[in-house]
Amino acid sequence: MKIVFLGAGSTVFAKKVLLDCMSALSTFEVEIVLYDINSERLDITGRILQKANERLFQSRYKIEFVCKPVMLKDALKSADFVINAMQIGNYEPCTVNDFEIPKKYGLRQTIGDTVGIGGIMRGLRTIPVVMEIIKQMEEVCPDALFINYANPMAIVTGYILRYSKIKCIGLCHSVQVCTERLLKDLGMEDKLDGRQEVIAGINHMAWLLELRDSQGNDMYPEIKRKARVKNLLKKHYDMVRYEYLRCFGYYCTESSEHNAEYTPYFIKRSKPELIDKYNIPLDEYLLRCKRQMNRFYSEIEELEKDDLPYKRSNEYVSFIIEAIAKKIPFSFAGNVLNKGSISNLPYEACVEVKCNIIDGRIEQERVGELPLVLAALNMTNVNVQMLTIHAAYTKKKADIYKAAMLDPHTAAELSLDEILKMCDELIVAHGEYMSAYS
Secondary structure: EEEEEEOOHHHHHHHHHHHHHHHHHOOOOOEOOOOOOOOHHHHHHHHHHHHHHHHHHHOOEEEEEEEOHHHHHHHOOOOOEEEEEEOOHHHHHHHHHHHHHHHHHHOOOOOOOOOOHHHHHHHHHHHHHHHHHHHHHHOOOOOOOEEEEEOOOOHHHHHHHHHHOEEEEEOOOOOHHHHHHHHHOOHHHHHOOOEEEEEEEEEEEEEEEEEOOOOOOOHHHHHHHHHHHHOOOOOOOHHHHHHHHHHHHEEEEEOHHHHHOOOOOOOOOOOOOOHHHOOOOOOHHHHHHHHHHHHHHHHHHOOOOOOHHHHHOOOHHHHHHHHHHOOEEEEEEEEEEEOEEOOOOOOOEEEEEEEEEOOOOEOOOOEEEEOOHHHHHHHHHHHHHHHHHHHHHOOHHHHHHHHHOOOOHHHHOOHHHHHHHHHHHHHHOOOOOOOOOO
């Protein structure tokens, strides 16, 4: 079995995911290929994994490092699984541009990696790079499964699924921790064991449709009561999602800092007091990147310490690879083309629904209709995702403008002319990453 990890310079995440895989696949002969364009960070990841391989697995696994892009095709040859965690354009210049240029127009963001102008630009510069890799896979490993972790998840995964023959699934971290964090935050830890949940929607805006305790009792009435009281009593990190609960009746999988920028209600120039009221961390992703870069080298020593015993994480990827390899059942939340799974979202939308591995095959479940208000909220984001995918396909600036014009937060803050001007400035600032768009 051969696993290729793209973006291996993301050392903490690469270590977690690949140690998960190594723990799960001890009965297989496995080759792991690490790829990144940053040779220094790639070397650090490789060194950490090699030491873990020696300490934990008696050097069972073959680990190879690949840095030069011209070698990537050889690295992909005969791969069974390709895991993508690349961030195209890095913190500087691209991520900084995604925040600072819109800020000049009065458009503020928190994360900027899913929708909004930041998500649109990130998707447009990521898709061409990813599709070059996909084309190489079609030649040298056409049966491999491409496992995408890169944001914007629905835009990147949706494009691959629409315009390539490679098998692809998109994975996120938010679904598997959604209800656990909610119940702990509300002091309902005693309800964790045996809980039953139904979650479906789109990435970063999937909905907790049902939550029942081990006896089958609906937990939503108590959750709503406790959440409303908590929002009234004090500031906390999850106020936006608790407002979703109050106004729309359902909890959302992804964090409040993300969801604050997916709708037009929370970040408004005309009402700056809302930022404080809902405890919204503007520019959070920029600050997060700076924190990670500042502590990167100080973390290396910690990462290289003994990992005995290693505790497998709750990331889905190792369980998926294990289930496919061993042909055992496993269920998870995956990002896939809708194809009718959610009947009141578009057929070609990228949705996040329960998927099952059966005899080594991934099959998505049919959800039926979402509650109308949830489908409507999702559609405001699906519109942007599908228009961005279309712009990436046509390579036309006019289609980029349309995607930005339909974004709910952008449209609530800027005029059409401001949106056009902002897009043009971003396209120029991103330089070669956007050179194909005319």
